[in-house]
Amino acid sequence: MNRESSILLVLDIIRRYGPINRYEIAKRTLFSPATITSITDRLIKAEFISEIPANISKRGRKPINLTLSNGNHLSVGIEIDSHHITGVVIGLNGDIIKSKKSHIDKYAPEDIFGEIIRLYNSLIDNLDKNKILGLGIGIPGLIDPKNKKVIFSAVLGWKDVYVNKFFENLNIPFFIEDNVRAITLGELWYGAGIGKDNLLCIGAGRGISAGIVINGSIYSGPNDRAGEFGHMVIGKDGKQCRCGNYGCLEAYVSTEVIIEKVLEGVKNNAYTGFDPKDESRLLEEIINTGKSGDKFILNIFEEVGEYLGIGIANLINFFNPELIILADELAKAEELILEPLKRNIRLHALPPIPNIVISRLGSLACAIGSATLAIKDLLYSKLDSYIGGGS
Amino acid sequence: MNRESSILLVLDIIRRYGPINRYEIAKRTLFSPATITSITDRLIKAEFISEIPANISKRGRKPINLTLSNGNHLSVGIEIDSHHITGVVIGLNGDIIKSKKSHIDKYAPEDIFGEIIRLYNSLIDNLDKNKILGLGIGIPGLIDPKNKKVIFSAVLGWKDVYVNKFFENLNIPFFIEDNVRAITLGELWYGAGIGKDNLLCIGAGRGISAGIVINGSIYSGPNDRAGEFGHMVIGKDGKQCRCGNYGCLEAYVSTEVIIEKVLEGVKNNAYTGFDPKDESRLLEEIINTGKSGDKFILNIFEEVGEYLGIGIANLINFFNPELIILADELAKAEELILEPLKRNIRLHALPPIPNIVISRLGSLACAIGSATLAIKDLLYSKLDSYIGGGS
DNA sequence: TATTATAATTTTATAAAATGAAATAAAGGA
DNA sequence: TCCTTTATTTCATTTTATAAAATTATAATA
Numbered sequence: 001m002n003r004e005s006s007i008l009l010v011l012d013i014i015r016r017y018g019p020i021n022r023y024e025i026a027k028r029t030l031f032s033p034a035t036i037t038s039i040t041d042r043l044i045k046a047e048f049i050s051e052i053p054a055n056i057s058k059r060g061r062k063p064i065n066l067t068l069s070n071g072n073h074l075s076v077g078i079e080i081d082s083h084h085i086t087g088v089v090i091g092l093n094g095d096i097i098k099s100k101k102s103h104i105d106k107y108a109p110e111d112i113f114g115e116i117i118r119l120y121n122s123l124i125d126n127l128d129k130n131k132i133l134g135l136g137i138g139i140p141g142l143i144d145p146k147n148k149k150v151i152f153s154a155v156l157g158w159k160d161v162y163v164n165k166f167f168e169n170l171n172i173p174f175f176i177e178d179n180v181r182a183i184t185l186g187e188l189w190y191g192a193g194i195g196k197d198n199l200l201c202i203g204a205g206r207g208i209s210a211g212i213v214i215n216g217s218i219y220s221g222p223n224d225r226a227g228e229f230g231h232m233v234i235g236k237d238g239k240q241c242r243c244g245n246y247g248c249l250e251a252y253v254s255t256e257v258i259i260e261k262v263l264e265g266v267k268n269n270a271y272t273g274f275d276p277k278d279e280s281r282l283l284e285e286i287i288n289t290g291k292s293g294d295k296f297i298l299n300i301f302e303e304v305g306e307y308l309g310i311g312i313a314n315l316i317n318f319f320n321p322e323l324i325i326l327a328d329e330l331a332k333a334e335e336l337i338l339e340p341l342k343r344n345i346r347l348h349a350l351p352p353i354p355n356i357v358i359s360r361l362g363s364l365a366c367a368i369g370s371a372t373l374a375i376k377d378l379l380y381s382k383l384d385s386y387i388g389g390g391s
Numbered sequence: 392m393n394r395e396s397s398i399l400l401v402l403d404i405i406r407r408y409g410p411i412n413r414y415e416i417a418k419r420t421l422f423s424p425a426t427i428t429s430i431t432d433r434l435i436k437a438e439f440i441s442e443i444p445a446n447i448s449k450r451g452r453k454p455i456n457l458t459l460s461n462g463n464h465l466s467v468g469i470e471i472d473s474h475h476i477t478g479v480v481i482g483l484n485g486d487i488i489k490s491k492k493s494h495i496d497k498y499a500p501e502d503i504f505g506e507i508i509r510l511y512n513s514l515i516d517n518l519d520k521n522k523i524l525g526l527g528i529g530i531p532g533l534i535d536p537k538n539k540k541v542i543f544s545a546v547l548g549w550k551d552v553y554v555n556k557f558f559e560n561l562n563i564p565f566f567i568e569d570n571v572r573a574i575t576l577g578e579l580w581y582g583a584g585i586g587k588d589n590l591l592c593i594g595a596g597r598g599i600s601a602g603i604v605i606n607g608s609i610y611s612g613p614n615d616r617a618g619e620f621g622h623m624v625i626g627k628d629g630k631q632c633r634c635g636n637y638g639c640l641e642a643y644v645s646t647e648v649i650i651e652k653v654l655e656g657v658k659n660n661a662y663t664g665f666d667p668k669d670e671s672r673l674l675e676e677i678i679n680t681g682k683s684g685d686k687f688i689l690n691i692f693e694e695v696g697e698y699l700g701i702g703i704a705n706l707i708n709f710f711n712p713e714l715i716i717l718a719d720e721l722a723k724a725e726e727l728i729l730e731p732l733k734r735n736i737r738l739h740a741l742p743p744i745p746n747i748v749i750s751r752l753g754s755l756a757c758a759i760g761s762a763t764l765a766i767k768d769l770l771y772s773k774l775d776s777y778i779g780g781g782s
Numbered sequence: 783t784a785t786t787a788t789a790a791t792t793t794t795a796t797a798a799a800a801t802g803a804a805a806t807a808a809a810g811g812a
Numbered sequence: 813t814c815c816t817t818t819a820t821t822t823c824a825t826t827t828t829a830t831a832a833a834a835t836t837a838t839a840a841t842a
Contacts, residue, residue: 006799023819032801037821039799060818061808198613210709214605221711222589223743229709233701233739236626236638245739247627310624315709318601318620320612348624348636352614397828414790423830428792451789452837785842792835799828806821812814 006031010039011379014049014066016195016216021054021063040066046386047072048092068092073378076123076135077371078116079179080104082155082206085112087119088367089127092375094190098123099364107156113166120170134173134374137163138182138366140205144224145177155206175373179203179366180227183327183359184211185218185376186369192325192360199323200315201359204308204330208250210315234310252307255283255329261300262286287333301333302340309344312356316349327359334358395774397422401430402770405440405457407586407607412445412454431457437777438463439483459483464769465522467514468762469507470529470570471495473546473597476503478510479758480518483766485581489514490755498547504557511561525564525765528554529573529757531596535615536568546597566764570594570757571618572609574718574750575602576767577760579609583716583751590714591706592750595699595721599641601706625701643698646674646720652691653677678724692724693731700735703747707740718750725749 013028014020022040026033043049050069054062070091079086085104089097100123104115116137124132141153150161167174177185180203187193187201193213201211208230212219220226235247242251251257259282290297312324324345330337342356359365378386404419405411413431417424434440441460445453461482470477476495480488491514495506507528515523532544541552558565568576571594578584578592584604592602599621603610611617626638633642642648650673681688703715715736721728733747750756769777 021819033820034802034822035800058818059810059816061820063819214610219605222713223711225708225741225743226711227709228711228741229705231708231739231741232705233625234627234638236629236698236701238627247625307627310627314620314623314705317616317622318618318706318709320614320617320619322613348622350616350619350622352616412790424791425793425831426829429829449789450787450839452791454790783842785840787838787840789838790836793833795830795832797828797830799826801824801826803824804822807819809816809818811816 006035007039007043007383008380010036011043011048011068011383014043015068015189015379018049019052019054019065019067021065023063025066046383048383048386070095072131073133073375074127074131075133075371075374076120077138077182077367077369077373078119078135079138079182079366079370080112080116080156081140081179081366085116085119086364086367087116087123088364088371089123090190090368090371090375094368094372096364096368097127099367107158109158109161109163109166112156113163117166117170132172133378134175135167135170136175136177136182136370136373138177138179138370140179142224143176143178143181145175148174148176150176173374173377175370175377177370177373178209178224180209180328181211181218181220182369182373183361183365184213184325184369185372186361186365186367187325187327187359188213188216188218189372189376190361190368191365192357193323196322198319198321199325199354200312200319200321201325201327202308202312203328204253204326205255205328208253208308208311212319213321229311229315232311232314234307234314249307249311253304253311258286258300258304259283261303262297265296265300283329284332287336290333290336298336301336305337305340306344308337309341310348312341313345313348316345316354321354323354324356325359326356327365331359397426398430398434398774399771401427402434402439402774405434406459406580406770409440410443410445410456410458412456414454416457437774439774439777461486462488463522464524464766465518466524466762466765467511467526468529468573468758468760468764469510469526470573470757470761471503471507471547472531472570472757476507476510477755477758478507478514479755479762480514481581481759481762481766485759485763487755487759488518490758498549500549500552500554500557503547504554508557508561523563524769525566526558526561527566527568527573527761527764529568529570529761531570533615534567534569534572536566539565539567541567564765564768566761566768568761568764569600569615571600571719572602572611573760573764574752574756575604575716575760576609576763577752577756577758578716578718578750579604579607580763580766581752581759582756583748584714587713589710589712590716590745591703591710591712592716592718593699593703594719595644595717596646596719599644599699599702603710604712620702620706623702623705625698625705640698640702644695644702649677649691649695650674652694653688656687656691674720675723678727681724681727689727692727696728696731697735699728700732701739703732704736704739707736707745712745714745715747716750717747718756722750 009029013025022036026036047069049066051064052067054065070093073092074089077088084101086101088099139150140155142151144151148163150158152159163176184201193199197216199213203209210227212227230250231243231248233247234249238247239251240246241248361368400420404416413427417427440457443456443458445456461484464483465480468479475492477492479490530541531546533542535542539554541549543550554567575592584590588607590604594600601618601620603618621641622634622639624638625640629638630642631637632639752759
């Protein structure tokens with residue numbers, strides 16, 4: 001093929017399997033060691049990778065490991081959620097250089113993107129502007145990343161918002177993506193999914209959806225609709241969902257359902273400790289109360305875990321993933337939800353049952369994943385301008 | 392990259408998008424037209440592709456279309472089902488050269504593979520043996536294609552059957568695959584799925600499973616378990632399944648369920664025209680009666696279509712395929728099942744709703760798909776021995 | 783009918799990429 | 813110390829890919 005795709009291949013191997021030495025890269029790529037030497041030379045000169053000593057002790061010359069280098073190229077990622085925007089700056093290897101968070105209470109696109117630009121500027125304030133590769137934004141809703149359009153966002157109350165115009169003055173490559181897919185990308189490259197080829201990242205919050213990783217990359221489907229399993233029917237003729245159908249997963253599992261059940265319980269059982277007015281902190285309080293062993297709350301998570309477990313088991317049977325990552329709001333409940341979830345998955349999924357873990361990047365997952373969008377764009381297509389021609 | 396992978400890429404473009412001219416191949420591959428000329432020259436010399444005149448009428452020199460050539464390289468495919476083995480010989484472009492079918496009534500591996508070898512020999516009898524690329528076999532059950540092992544087959548009553556030993560004397564490359572995946576491959580390369588990148592092929596017979604096509608190739612999952620959605624729970628706390636759980640799709644949808652319902656109806660309503668003893672033709676008779684407008688049968692397909700529709704809608708929401716192909720036994724019911732199926736999918740799947748069609752290769756789908764296994768192996772990895780080096 | 787414009791393909795000289803083989807480097811062990 | 817092993821690099825050569833020009837073949841036009 002052409003020169004560039006060989007470089008991209010080597011770089012992708014280093015990203016996925018690094019730190020890795022030249023000899024191993026040669027074996028994985030089927031290139032000769034000589035070729036790997038020449039390609040990695042140029043990547044080192046362009047400061048994309050760097051050598052780190054390997055300390056395995058066999059006979060013979062010690063291998064020199066190569067890894068994506070931090071610091072020389074940076075990317076900014078921003079998450080929009082219902083109450084905040086969260087920003088991070090990361091290096092190529094995912095290390096967090098900086099992070100910042102701010103509250104929002106106005107939801108018009110102008111307001112939010114204005115705030116994002118303020119946050120962006122404050123993040124890159126004392127950094128070398130030339131090092132910034134780009135900006136990625138994770139948005140809850142139905143996103144068209146190609147045309148940089150938010151098709152629909154229930155959380156933000158947006159419909160057909162074109163994002164381009166807000167950033168044209170910024171003069172920096174920028175990308176948007178659905179928040180769950182951004183989380184998935186972050187976890188895949190830098191979190192719980194490192195080294196995995198096929199996994200599902202379940203985003204459970206107000207709605208339920210999954211980021212799908214196939215053969216090491218995100219699968220969005222031909223219409224960017226893949227992963228939307230919130231309205232999977234698991235209880236035919238069961239509880240009515242807001243979509244009108246009966247028995248959808250989302251009718252049984254969501255942060256709203258949990259809050260509803262708790263508030264109803266508060267009414268009946270004279271619960272204390274909750275301030276139902278601070279909606280944004282209610283779930284947090286519920287989780288804390290549950291973690292301290294409250295039977296009523298435990299029982300609610302048990303119920304939710306059963307339905308979510310069936311939903312995920314259905315996906316496991318169909319998709320045969322190596323790993324399930326639980327992310328977004330519900331993931332904050334950790335063992336509280338994980339334990340009943342695992343139990344019910346074992347009941348309904350056919351072996352082999354994959355590991356089920358909580359998001360490793362936690363509250364920064366979406367921002368980190370969004371920053372990864374710009375890194376991915378660079379690593380997959382735009383090296384030319386950074387690596388000169390000629391050998 | 393190396394020469395071979397460029398050749399494979401061009402060949403795959405011709406397979407997927409052919410007949411196609413050199414100029415279009417250049418655009419799709421990002422190779423220069425000059426490169427395409429040199430690669431296609433060699434492919435023509437090796438008789439993998441041939442030129443056919445294009446009859447589109449624009450200005451300028453007419454393009455010369457290239458297509459996989461038939462006749463110079465052949466592949467044999469064989470399907471094992473509960474009562475027959477079916478064999479075909481196809482060319483690279485999927486044209487059927489020959490087909491043959493025989494009954495089986497003994498199910499020991501020695502018996503079946505003995506019969507397969509007889510069928511194979513009779514199929515290649517008057518053909519040039521040098522042209523035969525290989526033999527593929529589609530088997531109902533859980534298959535490990537890499538180790539050529541049938542892990543489990545309920546239909547055949549097999550467990551841990553190693554297939555290698557039966558073919559070592561034949562001295563020809565051979566491959567095995569799960570029957571639904573074989574059907575899927577056949578439909579993708581030569582049937583209803585030509586040109587599609589992401590589709591599901593639903594195999595509905597005694598059991599229910601799906602062949603998954605992602606980015607133009609079959610996805611089997613890390614453990615070859617992908618697609619097994621027969622035990623997807625769609626009716627929590629519903630009808631008990633033979634697996635022990637409640638509400639599985641297979642408890643509501645399978646040829647056995649249909650036959651059961653009909654036989655029960657026969658008992659109650661004094662139905663005539665069925666001979667319940669000839670199990671292998673019963674479903675056929677049921678379908679024929681339904682097609683002639685019998686209300687009782689129509690109603691059964693309506694019920695089955697509802698449940699299958701919900702199951703498939705769940706997959707559509709999750710997977711966002713471009714196309715759904717219905718195959719295997721139930722597909723023989725054609726409109727009888729398709730109409731209620733489509734109706735219920737529209738009720739439960741989020742738009743955009745993909746086309747839903749019946750298998751185009753029909754009763755030869757599995758055999759053709761199995762033959763495709765050997766062609767795929769050749770086209771994806773073994774060209775070296777056919778195409779000499781040098782430019 | 784000859785000419786012109788256009789489109790597809792091929793030729794050819796050149797540049798770039800990839801490799802094999804030999805050389806070098808860096809370690810452990812005798 | 814020298815030998816063996818393993819990793820990496822050098823360098824001459826082969827292979828692959830390309831750009832630019834040339835050729836071929838066609839439809840539209842004069």
